[in-house]
Amino acid sequence: MAELVDAPDSKSGGATRESSSLSPGRKIIMKYCNQCGNDLEFKIPKGDNRDRYICSVCGYIQYENPKIVVGTVPMLGDQVMLCLRGIEPRINFWTLPAGFLENGESMADGAKRECEEEALITPNVQSMIAVVDVVHADQVHVFYRATINDENFGAGEESLDVKLYRLDEVPWDLIAFETVEIALKAQIEKEANDESPIYHTIQ
Amino acid sequence: MAELVDAPDSKSGGATRESSSLSPGRKIIMKYCNQCGNDLEFKIPKGDNRDRYICSVCGYIQYENPKIVVGTVPMLGDQVMLCLRGIEPRINFWTLPAGFLENGESMADGAKRECEEEALITPNVQSMIAVVDVVHADQVHVFYRATINDENFGAGEESLDVKLYRLDEVPWDLIAFETVEIALKAQIEKEANDESPIYHTIQ
Numbered sequence: 001m002a003e004l005v006d007a008p009d010s011k012s013g014g015a016t017r018e019s020s021s022l023s024p025g026r027k028i029i030m031k032y033c034n035q036c037g038n039d040l041e042f043k044i045p046k047g048d049n050r051d052r053y054i055c056s057v058c059g060y061i062q063y064e065n066p067k068i069v070v071g072t073v074p075m076l077g078d079q080v081m082l083c084l085r086g087i088e089p090r091i092n093f094w095t096l097p098a099g100f101l102e103n104g105e106s107m108a109d110g111a112k113r114e115c116e117e118e119a120l121i122t123p124n125v126q127s128m129i130a131v132v133d134v135v136h137a138d139q140v141h142v143f144y145r146a147t148i149n150d151e152n153f154g155a156g157e158e159s160l161d162v163k164l165y166r167l168d169e170v171p172w173d174l175i176a177f178e179t180v181e182i183a184l185k186a187q188i189e190k191e192a193n194d195e196s197p198i199y200h201t202i203q
Numbered sequence: 204m205a206e207l208v209d210a211p212d213s214k215s216g217g218a219t220r221e222s223s224s225l226s227p228g229r230k231i232i233m234k235y236c237n238q239c240g241n242d243l244e245f246k247i248p249k250g251d252n253r254d255r256y257i258c259s260v261c262g263y264i265q266y267e268n269p270k271i272v273v274g275t276v277p278m279l280g281d282q283v284m285l286c287l288r289g290i291e292p293r294i295n296f297w298t299l300p301a302g303f304l305e306n307g308e309s310m311a312d313g314a315k316r317e318c319e320e321e322a323l324i325t326p327n328v329q330s331m332i333a334v335v336d337v338v339h340a341d342q343v344h345v346f347y348r349a350t351i352n353d354e355n356f357g358a359g360e361e362s363l364d365v366k367l368y369r370l371d372e373v374p375w376d377l378i379a380f381e382t383v384e385i386a387l388k389a390q391i392e393k394e395a396n397d398e399s400p401i402y403h404t405i406q
Contacts, residue, residue, distance in 0.1 A: 032240035034233040106336035106404045133309035195399035201309045
C-alpha cells in the first residue's frame, strides 16, 4: 500500500500538492504578502507559540491550517463503487470518490459533489464511517456511508473507469491511498446500523 | 444565542477572522501572489469549476479551503469545565476549550492542546461527540468527549476564569457560540457509551 502523499482530488487545495515531501506545516514556501506584496518572514508572532508567515512591512499574518478531504463509500447492495484514477498521483489505481472540501459547503455536500464529479452519480449520503488524520500531509480525511440506487454511473473527468466490486473482491493491491483502504475496511467490518465512525491517525 | 461569526480561538487561522461578514469563500481579499509578488486575479482556472485566486503572471493558484476547529467537552464526574472568554469575539461569555487545528497535529491532539492553553489541563480525550459544519464561516467544528481527573485547572492566557458547572446548571444564556451549545447538548443527551457523534450543519 502506497503511503498517502496527497489528497485524492487534484483540482483544489493544491497548496499541499506540489511539495509533499517537505516538512509538515511548511509545504509551500511563501515569499510575498498577499495583502501588500512585500516580503514575508517565517517566525513566531508576538503572543503566539509557533512559526507563521508574517509580512515584514504590514504585519499581516498568513495562517496555514490543515485541509479536509471528504469522500463516500458508495454501496449498491453488497457492492462498492470504485473509480480508476485518471490523474496523478496514483493514476491507474482504484479509489473512492473523494476530494478537498470547498468553502461554502458542508462536509456531506462536499462528499456528494465529489461523487457527481468523479462518477456522475448523486448518492444518498449517510453517517460518517471513517475519520483519518493524515498528519504528515496536514489533512483530515472524512468518509461517509452512502448508497446508490442503480448502475447509472460513469467515469468523470478525473476517472478512467468506474466499477462495482463485491466487498470480498476489492482489489486491495490496486487501491490508491491508505485512507481509502481504511474506509473500505470500515465498511466491511462495521455493522450496517453502526453510526460511530472508525477513527485513525496516520503520522 | 449569538450567531457564530468566528472560531473560539483567536490565535490562529485568522484568515477567516477579520472580515467574517463577507461572502463565504472570499473572506479575505487577496491581492498579491505569495510566490512572485505580482497581482492576483479572482477567476475560474482552466479545468476547474469555481473562482480561485490566480497569479496574473506566474499562474500560481492560491487555494482557500475550510478550516477545522477542535475542542473538548471536559467532564469531571457530572460536571463540565467551561472557560470564560477573555478575548473577542464574545469576551465574558462561557465556552468549551477549542481552537483551530494546526498543521502537524491530529484532531485529538489539537483538542488536547487547546485544553492545555485555555485551561491549563491535559484531559483524557475520547471519541467525537459533535461534528458541526459552520458553512458561512468556512469552518468545521469537531468536539471530543474528554475527562479530567481533578480540579487542577486554571485560566490560560485567553481565559478570565475556568469553572465547573453541573450539566443541569449550564449558563445557557451566557454560552459564547452555537457550536459550543450543540456540543454541550450532545453531552447531556447522549448515553455515556455512545460513540456516534451528533452531526449538525449551520448554514
